[in-house]
Amino acid sequence: MTGIPNSLSGHSVNLMARAGNTCDxxxxxxxxxxxxxxxxxxxxxxxxxxxxxxVGTFTDLRNNNLDSLRDIIELTYDELLTGAKEKSDEEFINPSQSDRDRSNFNKIKSYYETCMDEATIDSLGPTPLFPDIKSLLDKLNFPVGLDSRFTTDHVRQLTDALIYLGNEGVDNLFSFDVGIDDKNPEEYVININQPDLGLPSREYYDQADVIAIYRNGLISILSSILGNPKDSSPLEELRRTKLAENNLSILSNIEIENMVDRYIEFESHLAKITLANDQFQNPIDLYNPMTIAELHQKYPVVDWIKLIRRFIPEDASLPSNVIVIAPKYMQDLTDWLVNSANRDDGVTTENLREFFIIKTILANIGYIDKPNRDLYRNMIGKISSGATETPPRSRICIGQTSNTFGQLLGRYFVMKKFxxxxxxxxxxxxxxxxxxxxxxxxxxxxxxxxxxxxxxxxxxxxxxxxxxxxLANPDDRSPESLAQYYNGIEVTPKEYYKTQQSAFQWSLKKEWKDIGQKVNKDIxxxxxxxxxxxxxxxxxxxxxxxxxxxxxxxxxxxxxxxxxxxxxxxxxxxxxxxxxxxxxxxxxxxxxxxxxxxxxxxxxxxxxxxxxxxxxxxxxxxxxxxxxxxxxxxxxxxxxxxxxxxxxxxxxxxxxxxxxxxxxxxxxxxxxxxxxxxxxxxxxxxxxxxxxxxxxxxxxxxxxxxxxxxxxxxxxxxxxxxxxxFKCGAPGSREMNPVDKCSICKLENELPP
Incomplete structure (x- = not known):
């Protein structure tokens, strides 16, 4: 392409085209x-x-930014500083805080390198998951067996399991987090909502071809993590040993297939009672304050006082209200659980146990070995992304570094690029x-x-x-402010899974400490x-x-x-x-x-x-x-x-x-x-x-x-x-110039073309 057709020139006189009016x-x-x-x-x-x-400027620029962040994190601090001095100003480069800045930079660099250390990650296989599964099962001391239906007698065990899962960042029966109170935006409030599903939305559970891919993918993942060892290699022997150390049984092929079938049936029912995405558009409909007493009355499947008390700060009072965003979902979930003994599709304690085990695995599969990550990625790729190739590990790890240390990594981006x-x-x-x-x-x-x-x-x-x-909370110009903000995340070289757990615990604590505090609008x-x-x-x-x-x-x-x-x-x-x-x-x-x-x-x-x-x-x-x-x-x-x-x-x-x-x-x-x-x-x-x-x-x-x-x-x-x-002619004559145009803010003096 060497030029623009004359027919595309503007209908108005283009004063910019005069001699001397071109930017060179x-x-x-x-x-x-x-x-x-x-x-x-x-x-x-x-x-x-x-x-x-x-073209796709958003995608191109996002990828360019990720590449720039990777290039930054792979520098030494001195190399970064040399380049930043050409772009940045004295607000960012403060010699009195250079030691702290160097320490901050080296911390996120260590995190990135720990993520990039695939040899160590792969040498452990899925074994870092096993203590989490054991801890979950210790909480879920339900009666074992597919004949044991859930009843309100199991509220204590379910509550303990939900507390554990919430503390580990695992999706379960509902979501539970801290937000701004819509009717009192100076205060924080607890929100209760329907959960995220394993598939992208409720519609996918009605598609037989999708469910078949989902089933086969989950069977492959569980077989690799909890199934019979495939050979006598050192890695498989390590997996066998670590399963035994954590009192976890090796599952046969048929046990895994049945477990996956029950999991999909359970999750499909959850999907059925969730609300469609277009029902979350009106914030007035979503604002449903309830006292804790009302929660106990309406949804008696959880010990709400115990659950809330385990997340809010020790010195904070129990909130007078929480906001239930999807009360219909919560009511349907409660009816399903409470009446399980009298329903053909009633929930067994084994259903809950298996559902939580698989959710725990899926929540953490991104932090274990590549073979298991690839099994998950291939499954999701076939279902919802279409992706056939794994992104470079550097792009994955810079994305994780951004997720964990976003403001700190952003400081160095600003210094280098902005x-x-x-x-x-x-x-x-x-x-x-x-x-x-x-x-x-x-x-x-x-x-x-x-x-x-x-x-x-x-x-x-x-x-x-x-x-x-x-400019505040944290102040990205200040290494001291950023060091205080991210204090609590422990980066353990050679232990990526442990490092991710530390990062999540820091994030969870930061979220829940807001309860009882005034809203920080600097954030x-x-x-x-x-x-x-x-x-x-x-x-x-x-x-x-x-x-x-x-x-x-x-x-x-x-x-x-x-x-x-x-x-x-x-x-x-x-x-x-x-x-x-x-x-x-x-x-x-x-x-x-x-x-x-x-x-x-x-x-x-x-x-x-x-x-x-x-x-x-x-x-x-x-x-x-x-x-x-x-x-x-x-x-x-x-x-x-x-x-x-x-x-x-x-x-x-x-x-x-x-x-x-x-x-x-x-x-x-x-x-x-x-x-x-x-x-x-x-x-x-x-x-x-x-x-x-x-x-x-x-x-x-x-x-x-x-x-x-x-x-x-x-x-x-x-x-x-x-x-x-673009001289599109009379309204109705061209696709981009229809007769009927939608407008919210049509003006009194707005004339047709």
Whole structure:
């Protein structure tokens, strides 16, 4: 591709194309080359904008960041510091804390190297799992046998098992964690919810071919871990010895097959009583406070006082309320267990024992030997990811290092790749610009009544943002702050499994110590190097990490119209979440509160239905020529955010063109493209992605985000400015310019193209 057809030039006069108005810097030349490479000029953008721009910037940048993190962690500290001095500032490089910084760096380097030591990990086989299975069985001193039905006489043993599993991070009969109280966002609260399943969602349990793969995979895993030794090799002899030391029986082939069949039957019943993903969209429906006495009355299968007391700090009082997010699931689970003696599908104590054993194995299989990891990966690959090759161990280990030491690893990413306070403050100004545009747009929305508009403007005025990296709890600029934050994680070289257990215990303790404390709003829920962003309704805050503040999303030296089409749309997307179908139910102080008038709420619901219907018509291709429709209800919040984000960013871009022309010069070789066109092109490049059919199905069933093609094409279909920029003709004449456009924030003065 050597150029852009003249037919794609903007309908408006392109002032940037005048002599001397082209950016000739290295970064502009690189951006122009990248855009030319990414566009398929044989595709009409008005017919299929996704195909015209299909690249996948998110995936590419995430992989690049992982590679950068790997390169950083494989340096020595002195090599890191030498490179960081070229990019970072004095806020990050403080000679008085260099010893602490070196110690921190060496700690995560040791963690990474322990993960990379596959020879040691493989030499142990699955044996690190055995003490955990033994400890579980010691708690589960149920009567043994398939004829022993569960009754309320077994509540003590079940409670002890749930405490143990919760302390080990093993999914079980329900989830149980700490969150922010939606109606009192200054306080932490305990949430009780339905569990994660072994398969990606409840729909998979109705597919016979999937269950067959699941069954065969589990049989292979259990045979490798608990089955008869295959030979007399040293590793198999070690496995036999360690099983005996932990009083674990070697299982025959038929015992394993029967155990797996019972496990799948049990889990399939759990899947049947779970709620579908699209039933978790309304936070008011999910907010069900109950006293501990009510828990005992409604769900008498657990000793709730004992369970809660074992997790909260010793000096904390029992909470007055907990939040039950899925009461229907909890009631159905209780009825199933309590009435097991009188049901054909009743639960036996052996069902529970086997279910918890397999869950323990699956929860920890990523930390044992490669042969067992591969068995699990192959099974899941066939079912839901389509992956056929194992990623490089370095990518797996840098991902684990990030999961464990995210803020600390992020510090070194910022030092090496981002810069420091001057870059962060520039990004903060950019966020302010988008917020200002969103606020201006609210003032002109025709269907908002004065009362709701006033409260909406107040909410935007109270909207906070954080950018690049954490400044407190921990302060990523301070080695001392980071050392204190991660104190408690013990890295034991040559013992990866033990190290992972230490990391989990640290994380669990950090989570539960919040009970009884005021909410810490300095906290970040992402790491600095993540290519992502988020909005927190209880904080009324958006967060944009340094990882996404990179080209092509953002660079302070790029023309502003590209930045607005990249990170500007992302920022606008997150701001829009404050007013989507879920976020709009929280006020400016982060409190779950129905502050909309009835008339305005009704108008919002009517306008939202257009998006539900529009996105529900998009499909993805699954395996074996199958097709799945997008769930317009489940994805509504993200779809609204996509559309609101592109509108807010475009409005800011237009303002920038008139107020800041020197930072909106044309790109070399792309002078025929208007800034409006390049805005949309950068947007398309950001969101496009490709994935295997199995993964596409998993996403469409579970992900609240629409598939990439729907995200790109639906957003431009709804945007009149896109049709103007690309001369898409009269409404209805081209696929990307339909007559009926969905809009929540249609303005009084908004005219058709």
């Amino acid at each position: 810097t290295k970064i502009c030349k690189t951006a122009a080359t990248s855009i030319l490479h990414d566009l398929d000029v044989n595709i009409d953008p008005c017919s299929d904008f996704y195909q015209y721009t299909s 810069g420091g306070e001057s870059e962060r403050k520039q990004a903060a100004k950019f966020l302010d610009n988008i917020t200002s545009s969103w606020k201006s747009r609210l003032q002109d929305v025709s269907w908002l009544d004065s009362e709701t508009r006033s409260r909406a403007l107040e909410k935007v005025s109270k909207l906070k943002h954080k950018e690049a990296y954490s 970040w829920y992402m790491d600095p190097h993540e290519v992502n962003a988020y909005y927190t309704p209880t904080f009324n805050e958006i967060v944009i990490p340094a990882g996404i503040l990179q080209s092509p999303f953002y660079d302070s030296d790029l023309p502003r119209y590209l930045n607005y089409g990249g990170i500007g749309v992302v920022i606008g997307h997150e701001i829009t979440h404050a007013f989507d179908n879920s976020g709009r139910l929280y006020d400016g102080d982060g409190r779950l509160n129905s502050w909309w008038t009835n008339a305005t709420a009704t108008a919002f619901e009517q306008k939202s239905q257009c998006f539900i219907d529009q996105y529900g018509k998009f499909t993805i291709d699954g395996p074996n020529n199958s097709k799945y429709n997008v769930n317009g209800k489940m994805t509504l919040g993200e779809n609204l955010a996509d559309n609101g984000g592109i509108n807010a960013a475009f409005m800011s871009m237009r303002k920038s063109l008139s107020e800041d022309p020197e930072n909106n010069l044309a790109l070399p070789g792309l002078e025929s493209l208007s800034p409006e066109q390049l805005f949309f092109i950068n947007f398309g490049r950001v969101w496009c992605s490709n994935m295997r059919p199995e993964m596409a199905v998993q996403r469409v069933l579970n992900d609240v985000h629409s598939p990439a093609k729907a995200r790109v094409n639906a957003a431009v279909q709804n945007n009149p400015e896109f049709a103007k920029a």
